[in-house]
Each structure stands twice: as C-alpha cells, then as structure tokens.
Amino acid sequence: MSSSDATRVRDLMVVGGDVVVVWADGHESYFPGEPLRRACTCAECKGEGHLFGRATLPVVKQLRPEAFVPVAAALVGNYGLQVTWGDGHGYGIYTLAELRAACPCAACRAGAAPAG
Numbered sequence: 037m038s039s040s041d042a043t044r045v046r047d048l049m050v051v052g053g054d055v056v057v058v059w060a061d062g063h064e065s066y067f068p069g070e071p072l073r074r075a076c077t078c079a080e081c082k083g084e085g086h087l088f089g090r091a092t093l094p095v096v097k098q099l100r101p102e103a104f105v106p107v108a109a110a111l112v113g114n115y116g117l118q119v120t121w122g123d124g125h126g127y128g129i130y131t132l133a134e135l136r137a138a139c140p141c142a143a144c145r146a147g148a149a150p151a152g
C-alpha cells in the first residue's frame with residue numbers, strides 16, 4: 037500500500053457530533069467536535085490576544101456549546117479539511133496529514149510513538 041493512501045480521503049461525513057473521515061486505506065477516524073474545534077488553527081481561534089492584551093487570563097475563548105458541533109465538512113484541495121461549526125465558524129483548515137496522525141482510535145493511539 038502506498039503511504040499516501042493514509043492521508044487521502046475516501047469519504048467524509050458528519051455523524052452526530054463527530055467528524056468522520058474514511059481514509060483511502062480503509063481506516064476510519066472519528067473526531068469528536070470539541071477537541072477538533074479547540075485545535076482550530078485559524079487566527080481567530082488561536083486567540084492572538086490583542087483584545088485582551090492586559091488580561092491575566094490565558095487566551096481561551098468562551099465558546100457556546102454549538103461552537104463544538106460540526107455541521108459540515110468539506111475537502112480543501114487534496115491536503116486539507118474544512119469544518120463548519122454550529123456557531124457559523126469555518127475558517128480553520130486541518131491538514132489531512134495532521135488529522136490522520138491525530139486519529140483518536142485505540143489502534144492509532146496504541147501505535148503512536150511516544151512524544152519526544
């Protein structure tokens with residue numbers, strides 16, 4: 037099998053509160069909405085902090101519950117995945133390689149190399 041099959045998407049859907057990716061190698065990944073949203077890499081979610089520059093709070097945005105509910109997912113080119121959330125947010129693009137590496141299933145977690 038080619039390694040690129042692991043980061044190519046065969047099917048993509050939103051099931052309940054999960055974004056489900058079926059990879060070209062047949063593996064399925066279920067990404068729960070909340071950690072996925074928290075991992076959003078867009079400038080807004082990264083919390084540049086310019087609005088609260090003097091605050092002592094860490095840059096954690098207050099998000100309403102619907103912000104963690106994926107409503108749609110779409111491929112961006114052949115490298116990325118864009119998720120639209122219940123609060124209308126949809127700027128973040130997750131790269132497929134990162135998603136595959138972050139697959140939360142037991143098999144992938146067991147096979148993951150220890151950090152560092």
Ligand SMILES: [Zn+2]
Nearest residue numbers: 076078081128
């Ligand atoms: Zn974002």
Ligand SMILES: [Zn+2]
Nearest residue numbers: 139140141144
């Ligand atoms: Zn997995």
